[in-house]
Amino acid sequence: MILFTSSNRKYMLAIDPIYTQSSRKIVIEAGANKLSFYGNEIYYLEAMQNYVQIHTQSGRHLVLMTLKRLMNLLPDTQFCQTHRSYVVNLNKVERFGGNHVKVNETLVPVSKRKRKDIMQIIRNQKRS
Numbered sequence: 001m002i003l004f005t006s007s008n009r010k011y012m013l014a015i016d017p018i019y020t021q022s023s024r025k026i027v028i029e030a031g032a033n034k035l036s037f038y039g040n041e042i043y044y045l046e047a048m049q050n051y052v053q054i055h056t057q058s059g060r061h062l063v064l065m066t067l068k069r070l071m072n073l074l075p076d077t078q079f080c081q082t083h084r085s086y087v088v089n090l091n092k093v094e095r096f097g098g099n100h101v102k103v104n105e106t107l108v109p110v111s112k113r114k115r116k117d118i119m120q121i122i123r124n125q126k127r128s
Contacts, residue, residue: 024039024075025037026039026074028063028065028070028073030062030063030064031064035054035063037056039079039089040078040089041058042056042074042079042092043056043088043089043103043104043106044086044088044092044103044106044108045070045071045079045086045087045088046085046086047066047084047085047086048062050065051064051065052065052066054070055103067081070087071087074087078090078091080117082101082109082110082111082114082118083108083109083111085109086108086109088101088103090121092104096118096119096122098110098115099112101118
């Protein structure tokens with residue numbers, strides 16, 4: 001269930017989890033180590049210049065990779081960029097407010113430019 005708040009109104013939007021491609025394993029080389037995750041284990045990604053912090057069920061993992069490059073490894077139907085520096089797993093979004101989404105008890109920013117796109121994704125998801 002997603003709560004969307006506008007300046008004057010509150011909307012409750014039910015979102016069904018998207019399970020397509022969530023069983024696909026994502027393998028990332030991090031120096032000498034290899035990290036592997038299933039799409040449904042990732043909460044969100046946070047860019048930090050040429051590094052990305054991956055927030056997962058097992059903790060946080062910092063990898064030397066650009067956000068754009070890492071996004072190419074992720075299923076498009078399950079992940080959405082909410083801000084220049086953030087990508088969220090749509091299955092993990094708990095609530096959507098005007099300038100943020102709540103994922104795993106963390107408020108992830110939503111840029112003004114991306115707000116309409118995210119609302120459209122949520123509406124399309126609700127219709128399916």
